[in-house]
Amino acid sequence: MKYIILLGDGMADEPISELGGRTPLEAARTPNMDALARAGETGMVRTVPEGYHPGSDVANLTVFGYDPRTCYSGRSPLEAASMGIELGPADVAFRLNLVCLTPHYGKLYMEDFSAGHISTAEARELIAMLEEELGGGPFEFHAGVSYRHLMVWRGGRDRMQFTPPHDLTGQSVEKDLPRGEGAEELIHLMTSSQLLLKNHPVNVRREKARQVPANSIWLWGHGKAPRMATLQERYNLRGAVVAAVDLIKGIGVYAGLDIIEVPGATGYLDTNYRGKAEYAVEALKTRDFVYLHVEAPDEAAHGGMLDEKIRAIENFDREVVGPVREGLEALGPHRILLQPDHATPVRKKTHTAQPVPYVLFDSTGGNLSPSGAAGYNEAAALRTGFKVEEGWRLFERLIRG
Template identity: 50%
Template sequence: MKYIVVLGDGMADRPIDALGGKTPLAAAETPAMDSLARKSEIGMVKTVPEGMSPGSDTANLSVLGYDPKVYYSGRSPLEALNIGVRMEQGDIAIRANLVTLSEEEETYEEKHILDHSADEISTEEAEVLLQAVKKELENGMFQFYTGTSYRHCLIWKKGMVVPLTPPHDIRGKKIGEYLTDEALLLAMQKKSYEILKNHPVNLERKKKGLNPANSLWFWGAGTKPALSSFEEKFHKKGVMISAVDLLKGIAVGTEMGNIAVEGANGGLHTNYEGKAAAAVSALLKDGYDFAYIHVEAPDEMGHQGSLEKKLQAIEYLDTRVIQRVKDSMEESGEAYRMLILPDHPTPVSVKTHTADPVPYLLYDSRKQEERDCVYNEAEALRQGNLIQEGYRLIEKLFEE
């Protein structure tokens, strides 16, 4: 028996008037998911515990079977694991986003955050910008590490976990009231703007009509994580297939395998087919029992507030990942169970994460009884299945 999770990051949403009161998941053309739904258990699961922030960090830990209240120590430390940062006791890891701030205001505090990802800047461009920042800001207390695209890491030696606002929560807003009170971090953030605003990379991006990555933004502070082995915990050899450092870092921390798929970039035009093929190969050829396929695109489109692109991301996930995995597994003759769900909602109306329960679909290839059912939030609610402790959902996947 093989086990698969397909995670459409931020795929859940709220009813939208422009869609006739449907959510994007309900309105999108999803023949693969709807076909599976007719033979599956459908329900809702609360992936974010009460009192915790609705991030991809806490939610994906839940889906993987790790209670965030026990295992969560901050987002950036998980990403640092994948980057290869060796954290010592007392070190604090902080996410350092390359963001786009408005440039016409006189003071830093008056600026607005226009784009939390600087048009999903390439890792190659980001590396050049990070080198400029490191040259002027790095010292024995603070070290910068390049991650992927706009997502990077700052290590604060013997630092403090301080409250920091995620930039994707404040797109379009004046940043003054959201800036950190921690003087050292704030000074570096302001200095980064002076370093980056007229950097040749950003001047060239402007010529191309792209948003400049003109400032760092710090958030997601946390301490060294202490995750347990996935294989020891569940007696399954698992592999992660994701383009983002957070998920790959969770895999490192839980001693799962990591597969890097060429062309997988966390955006709308990622290598969907490559992810599907990598999962199937890992399960059928490389001896893995469990594959976790993470697709970031629906979340990114939700943050952008783009209904059209979020619909497209969901449809790509359906036809270019789920259908291909289903066809390949059925062709192999190997029995498998597949769990499909978002980690959290990222409604296009609010452009950030919410903590609402999300719909799940649990399919078993051995069960062929059909019923009238589709996969979306309303149908999952109608079914009446609710898992309050999200980290227990994986136990249902592994049930025999």
């Protein structure tokens, strides 16, 4: 038996007036996901436990089959694992976004949480400069992909509160700077970064080209290294992760999975959808399990781009779900879990914690009975009456039937 999770990040949404009260999933043309929904068990699953922020870290841990209440210690330690950065027991990792802040009436506003989706090459220049100017002591700056990077505070503080930058788009940031013990040192780093980045050649070139500059860092998502049993230890599974996002790769590292790098996988709207599908099917020829993650729908929703979100969902269906279904047929008996990690409503431009639609499909039928869903979307899944409150248990059902 082969197992695969197909995850369209942030695909779920809320009814939108421009779509006649439909969601993007309802409006998009998704014949492959609809076919899975009709043939499998379809329902709603809660991926964010009560009291947790609806971040991709918590939600994806849940989809991977981990109860966040027992292992979650923060987003950044997971990203550090993906980047090969070891954390000691007293070390704290922080997600570092390159962002664009804009002054307005004496206040600073979050213009763009991704600095215009700055290129990785440009970002690496900026992070190298920050490491040279602000690193060297307890603080380390590590380059990631595009706007997503990492800072490590060796022997640092971890009792602080942060606001994710994508929750602040178009808003004043003064009330959402780091808060708590050690916050002053981080605010000093953020302020210092603004002075250093303002006239950096990368930003001078970007502004001349009328591109959004990366004029500040934003620190958030902190935590210490978690303790997690691998999927080999828990289920005797050998598997892999196909993703372009460090967070997902990092969870995969802690889960004991191989990380598959796909050429052209960007974590954005222009990602190599079909390449991910092809590499996932190839990985399953020698492994039991693959976690295939596509970030594009979430990125479109964070940008408030309705048409792009619908297009990303359709690309996911046509270029990922379709080829994976076809490839699995040649590999024999298989099970598929299809779902988002969380909802990212286009109009809210941020994550929400409501349950999301899932499909659990078994090519052999197994113990699953089709739930009668008309297709794959929030309304159809809700009508089936199936609901999983502890989302991490879906993984167990995927593996054990």
